[in-house]
Amino acid sequence: MRGSALGNQRSTRQRRELLTLFQTCDDFVSARSLHAAAEAAGIMIGLTTVYRTLRILEADGGADVIRDLNGERLYRPRPDGRHQHYVVCRECGLSRAVEAEQVERWARSVAATTGFTGIDHVVELTGVCGDCGRKE
Template sequence: MSGADQQEGTGRRPSRQRSAVLALLDDLDGFSSAQDLHALLRERGDPVGLATVYRALQALVDDGQVDVLRGADGEAAYRRCSLVHHHHLVCRSCGTTVEVADPPVERWARQIAAEHGFADVQHQVEVFGTCRACTTAGPAEG
């Protein structure tokens, strides 16, 4: 297998399904569930199955091309990843997400790992709150 037959840096062959999921994520803003992505792919005429969407998303997450965010309810949501390591600030009400690059968090993670004898440390930080627009709007009626 030549290098051209593999996704850059992953050692795995690109698949039509992964390419379709990645192209869809490139067209979207914000995070989307696997079910929503599956429905959008079907609307576009792609007959991909839901299990295949989950497998494609997991491969893209493993390759660092897609961010995964678990909400308070445990549901995973996915978004095209920026190229720099970052964290997320997420509105609990509307789901607005802001990427935050924070060197102090990086230093803290390295320090706490070293204090406890850990190496090859990775971390993921999501901070949940209420965005300005939702705070200004007040409690939702319902």
């Protein structure tokens, strides 16, 4: 999350510790796995608070979100606050950021030609990474 903005939510010690833990994530994580990691690190925080905090991060631009094959939302910190697109391995979940300026230009063009503002978009690319492909 950029800065310490938590929307209308209180900035508690547990939330601050959760945010610090989240920022160390190198890959996408579910709310449940982040909650388990928090508990393992001694951060006593409710699962509902983890979900709420991740949703705030998403809305604030502090996290990218994808859905896994089961539809569960997975979160990854945005280190520079810029929206990213990823290709994600369907087998192991490995993700890599990809250049998608064409998509961003297209979204801006749609906004300009339709008169809409606040346009959001989701582009999800999945495949099988090289390591998983060699296992087949």
